[in-house]
Amino acid sequence: FSDIFETFFGGGGRRSRGPVRGADLETSVELTFEEAIFGTEKEVEVTRLELCDDCRGTRMRGGKQPPVCPVCGGSGEVRRVQHTILGQFVTAMPCDNCGGEGRVISDPCPTCRGRGRVAKTRTIAVTIPAGVDSDSTLRLTGQGEHVPNGTPGNLYVRIRVQPHPYFVRQGKQIHLDLPLNMAQAALGAEVEVPTVDGPVELKIPPGTQPGQQFRLRGKGVPDVRGGARGDQIVTVRVVIPTEITPEQRELLRKLAETLTTPDLEDGNRRGFFGKIKDALGV
Secondary structure (H helix, E strand, O other), X not given: OHHHHHHHHOOOOOOOOOOEEOOOEEEEEEEOHHHHHHOEEEEEEEEEEEEOOOOOOOOEHHHOOOOEOOOOOOOOEEEEEEEEOOEEEEEEEEOOOOOOOOEOOOOEOOXXXXXXXXXXXXXXXXXXXXXXXXXXXXXXXXXXOOOOOEEOOOEEEEEEXXXXXXXXXXXXXXXXXXXXXXXXXXXXEEEEEOOOOOOEEEEEOOOOOOOOEEEEOOOOOOOOOOOOOOOEEEXXXXXXXXXXXXXXXXXXXXXXXXXXXXXXXHHHHHHHHHHHHHHHOO
C-alpha cells in the first residue's frame, strides 16, 4: 500500500537501496581419495569481472567522478504531475537521461569502455579441509565478481573425489573387501591390510566365515566439523581357486572325506547371528 501511495502522491524523495553486491561464481576441483580424507591445498583458475585499473570503477576517463545528471539533479528519478478530475497526482519515474543512476558518463574510460569493470583470470588458492566428500561445496567469501561501490560476490567450489581402486567411503567409514584363501579362513592367519594411514597387521581367527567383518578403529574418515575420526570396516571374501594342481586336488579330496556336509538349518542360524554381530559391531 505504501508503494501505491508513494507512486500517486509522492514519497519524500528516492528510496534508499541496500549495498550492491557482485555476482557469485562457481567452479569445481578434483581430488584423489587420500586428498579428500586428509585435506590439501589446491589452486583454481577463475575468470571474473573486476574493477577497471584505469578508472577504478568510476567508468570515467582517468578515474574522474561522473557529473551529476542535470535532468534529475542526481536523484535518478523525475516526477510528473498529472491533473485529473480527482485532483493532482505526482508519479516518480526513472530518469531517461541517466537511466536512474543520477550521474552521466560524459567521458567514458577507454579501457573498460565506460563499463567500470574488465574480465580478468585469477589463480586462487583453496584450502580443502580434511574429511570433505564428493559433491560438497566450499564457499570463498569475496572471491566472486566485483562491482563499483559495492562488495564482491562469493566463489563456490564444488568437490569431485576420484574413486579408489579398493577403498569405498560411506560417511565416516571406509570399507575394504579382504580376499583370503580357504586355508587362511579355516586355519586363521595374520595378514597385512591396507589403510589410508598405511598397512596394518590384522589377525584372522580360525574358522572365519565369508562376509565376516572386522573393525579397525580410527582408520576411517576425519569429521570435517572436527569430531572423532571414523573406522575402517574390513569384510572377508574367501576366494575359491578355479585352477588347482593334481596334488592340491588330491589333498582337497582327502579333506572332503573327513568333513561332514553342513546342515542347511545350521548354516542359516550362523548367518542370522552373524548379522546380529555385524549390527552390534562386535
